[in-house]
Amino acid sequence: MTLHELKTLLKAHPSKQLRMILPAGADLPVSFHVTEVGRIRKTFIDCGGNLRESTTCQLQVWVGGDDDHRLESHKAAGILDKAAAFLTDDSVPVEIEYEDSLISQYTIEGHQTDGAAVVLMLGAKHTDCLAKELCGAPVPPTAAADSERSPCCSAKGGCC
Numbered sequence: 001m002t003l004h005e006l007k008t009l010l011k012a013h014p015s016k017q018l019r020m021i022l023p024a025g026a027d028l029p030v031s032f033h034v035t036e037v038g039r040i041r042k043t044f045i046d047c048g049g050n051l052r053e054s055t056t057c058q059l060q061v062w063v064g065g066d067d068d069h070r071l072e073s074h075k076a077a078g079i080l081d082k083a084a085a086f087l088t089d090d091s092v093p094v095e096i097e098y099e100d101s102l103i104s105q106y107t108i109e110g111h112q113t114d115g116a117a118v119v120l121m122l123g124a125k126h127t128d129c130l131a132k133e134l135c136g137a138p139v140p141p142t143a144a145a146d147s148e149r150s151p152c153c154s155a156k157g158g159c160c
Contacts, residue, residue: 004090014074048131
């Protein structure tokens with residue numbers, strides 16, 4: 001879900017509580033707080049030697065000891081509005097950072113609304129090789145046909 005889509009969703013349902021469901025189906029405790037809004041810009045080189053960049057909006061959520069706390073959609077939208085000065089591109093994807101036993105990052109795969117809540121369905125983030133054709137990793141047929149990168153890896157499949 002992009003930042004624009006999330007803002008639009010929250011503003012369309014201002015009086016509803018914001019809830020989140022983890023990828024395995026468990027509800028995030030309803031007393032969570034949004035403790036940080038960040039613009040995360042990552043510049044990196046993949047294993048094929050290609051320079052890449054990605055930018056996301058990351059919301060850090062935290063569950064405190066105040067079990068009666070509830071975050072309504074209008075307040076979450078207000079938090080995002082306060083970050084507009086540095087979140088200048090609403091087309092970036094939004095990720096949720098949450099600590100259960102480990103700090104994890106989740107994508108927002110979809111949402112549901114009911115009488116009382118806007119529910120964000122979180123999805124697991126996965127790692128991936130971005131240069132499979134150069135590293136000897138299995139390449140889906142369409143990716144191999146579309147590839148026009150020059151190899152920088154050894155003939156035995158080792159990456160740079």
